[in-house]
Amino acid sequence: MRRADIQDEPATYERLVYKNTSVYHYMRISLVLENESTRLSAAQLKQLIVSGLRDLYGEVGGAFPFDLLTFDESTLTGVLRVYNSGLVKLWSALTLLGFYQNELCFFRVTQVSPFLLTLSGNSRELELD
Amino acid sequence: MVRLKSRYLLCEVCVSDRRNLSLLDDRAIYTATKAAVARAHGDYGAALSSLGFSVKYLNAHTGIVFLRCRKSHYRLLWSALPFITSLENRGQRVPCFLNCLHVGGTIRTCQKFLVRYNTQQLHRMLPLCQSEAERSEIRKSVLSCTLKKEADDEEEEDE
Numbered sequence: 001m002r003r004a005d006i007q008d009e010p011a012t013y014e015r016l017v018y019k020n021t022s023v024y025h026y027m028r029i030s031l032v033l034e035n036e037s038t039r040l041s042a043a044q045l046k047q048l049i050v051s052g053l054r055d056l057y058g059e060v061g062g063a064f065p066f067d068l069l070t071f072d073e074s075t076l077t078g079v080l081r082v083y084n085s086g087l088v089k090l091w092s093a094l095t096l097l098g099f100y101q102n103e104l105c106f107f108r109v110t111q112v113s114p115f116l117l118t119l120s121g122n123s124r125e126l127e128l129d
Numbered sequence: 130m131v132r133l134k135s136r137y138l139l140c141e142v143c144v145s146d147r148r149n150l151s152l153l154d155d156r157a158i159y160t161a162t163k164a165a166v167a168r169a170h171g172d173y174g175a176a177l178s179s180l181g182f183s184v185k186y187l188n189a190h191t192g193i194v195f196l197r198c199r200k201s202h203y204r205l206l207w208s209a210l211p212f213i214t215s216l217e218n219r220g221q222r223v224p225c226f227l228n229c230l231h232v233g234g235t236i237r238t239c240q241k242f243l244v245r246y247n248t249q250q251l252h253r254m255l256p257l258c259q260s261e262a263e264r265s266e267i268r269k270s271v272l273s274c275t276l277k278k279e280a281d282d283e284e285e286e287d288e
Contacts, residue, residue, distance in 0.1 A: 055172065056171050056172050057170060057172075057174070058166075058167070058168060058169045058170035058171030058173070058174055059169050059170075059171075060169055060170055060171075060174075060208070061171055062171075
């Protein structure tokens with residue numbers, strides 16, 4: 001109960017809460033192959049991921065847009081960008097992908113974040129001097 | 130109390146040659162739909178749609194089909210229907226397409242819609258009639274449209 005003589009003070013600060021600021025999710029992935037010396041180009045990697053999506057989610061799922069932002073051929077690591085609604089589909093397709101041209105392989109997802117800046121560093125590779 | 134809800138898709142099978150229509154059977158439609166969902170939505174879609182999927186009713190004279198599926202993923206099935214191009218029956222391939230007319234929660238609502246739809250089709254057929262005998266025939270069928278009778282007794286032409 002408020003007393004009648006107490007006036008409301010004007011708010012001195014304003015707090016904004018955003019539910020979903022980022023439309024995309026970014027994933028840092030690395031591909032681990034059975035034969036260590038096989039090399040892939042960026043286009044071949046994207047083709048592999050699209051084929052995995054198409055196996056699991058069909059033509060509709062395979063057409064979902066995602067981007068390979070960077071790809072390092074020597075270490076086979078890259079950054080994927082996908083819309084928020086497709087994150088679960090992409091991640092599950094990466095999990096269930098097992099073969100690349102009759103060779104065993106698997107994807108290791110190191111980081112996932114809605115902001116690209118978070119992917120720039122992680123505590124696993126942190127060097128403390 | 131948790132109730133298992135389902136959706137009934139009322140579809141019409143359109144074939145170019147009406148004689149082929151009588152060769153339909155529900156197994157052919159079942160396998161064709163499952164294959165189309167597997168192609169369009171992959172392993173995930175095939176597994177999800179096979180949970181509650183069945184062909185509940187098939188009328189070979191008019192080509193009306195009731196497909197039953199779970200409420201949570203009836204859209205998966207609905208979106209895969211345009212990908213069905215032919216039905217396979219005992220080695221014969223019949224090119225056709227499935228036209229979805231109505232989505233209902235129960236068979237009874239679908240039947241009510243079917244009766245209304247059939248009366249509309251008959252009204253549309255009336256001006257196209259050639260002879261008076263056909264016209265009186267149609268008028269009689271329109272007046273006798275009720276839910277009690279079998280909804281598929283009326284003559285219906287695909288427009």
